[in-house]
Amino acid sequence: MPALALRGSTLAYLGVMVVLPLAVLAAQSAELGPSAFWKAIFDPFAWHALKLTISTALVMVAINAVMGTATAWVLVRYEFPGKEVMNALIDLPFAVPTVVTGLMLVALYGPSSALGTVLGRAGLGVIYQQPGIVLALLFVTYPFVIRSVQPVLLEVDRGEEEAAATLGASPWMVFRRVTLPTLFPSILTGTALAFSRALGEFGSVVMVAGNRPLETKTGPMYVFGEIESGNRHGAMVVSVVLLATSLGILIALNLIQRRRGGGHGE
């Protein structure tokens, strides 16, 4: 009996907290019919915001896949001074509130900072420009790939690598042919989580982006703007698109991992 009560109450909580709001969002966004739904997506401002969110997230993910794997590699395989400290600080972005992240980047690269002035003169404005959005995304998603690859790298059987090296393969060759295929699922997991997070990121982006429609306004910023100006339908439709994309990625990831027989990481 207590088992049933426990199951009933937790599922009820989940139902009220997660399922109900999602169902209401889905139902209300569809209320005006499919043509209104499409019209709201292809509204020039909404469409641009969605494209900007996807493209900045893609740039971020490409950089993170490479740098995250390299960072995990260096932390697991090499010894260097300060390694322990760096390893402990990898999760710092998870501790820093997103608004604070935005504030940090503005303090460092903003037009009123020394570095920002130099960059601005060189025509490389970061803050209130699209590169600033990518920078903010890179900061908030920094730990994902590293923390996904690191445990797998620790478990890798070095025997295969050594065998390949003995047979005359260069270090790069060994990495590409032997190590990388083993790491690939965990790199994929890390990048997918980072991508999904980037689609919804708001706090850090809103501080660095400058909120210019058709230039630096991302999907979540568009949703917020439409809520504030009373266009609830537009806000809901773009929300549904962002949510569906994010969910689609996570479900695809889950299926791939299951096919691989459990896979690595979470």
Added chain:
Amino acid sequence: MGNDRASAWGRRLLVGLVVGWFAALILVPTLALARTALAGGFRPFWDALMSADARRAFGLTLSITAVATVVNTLFGLAFALVLVRQKFWGRAIADGLVDLPFAVSPIIAGLMLVIVYGPNGWLGRHLEAAGFKVVYSWPGMVLATMFVTIPFVVREVVPVLREFGIDQEEVARTLGAGRWRTFWRVTLPSIRWGLAYGVTLTVARSLGEFGALLVVSGNILGRTQTATLYIHDTIEGFHPEGAYAASVALAGISFVLLIGMELVRKRVEAHEKH
């Protein structure tokens, strides 16, 4: 020989690249913030933090964090037990649902609360008629924070619980321990680090939640501000010192919690090995 030297250089180059990237992306911005916040020395920093507005904002953040953490810790523990120990129809779906808040933008989380509990909302209509105000006040902020932190405790406890198995619990039960006693004395101690990590993440995320609170608090001038809303609202004003000081305090608290838990765990585990 030549190959060895080349790979030693390659190694140095890679370490340099990775450390440089970490420094530029994470370390330097963090230090830049701390420097800006402490530019006038410690005294003005402390005064800015102790201003009436800042204190009120931190008080609100702490009260929201406390409620969300307690509720989601209880839920997380119970739900992890249900997921690991019980077989029922739809378990895989429930398992997926609990992660869903990770895929939802905070802004969308806020929007969903407004359309359900807002004044014209699906449920909010009836609640407001009965005199309950959810959105644009404290309960809405708590709900928003609860929503975004649902997965943390479950996610951390489930793998530990699965690994722990049920053998020890069965032994305890055979020896005559009741359900509660078994839970307190056998199950809870074995999952404590997973639980502690989940709770720490919940607290850190609650302290820093912004987007969902921004939507749920509305754009009322002089609205009830949490610490993050206070930072957002004052940074462009005439006295950004308060925003900078609050930022350093907020990030500092979360970071000390995360690092502190890790240190305590290492120490205790090392102690238990001997």
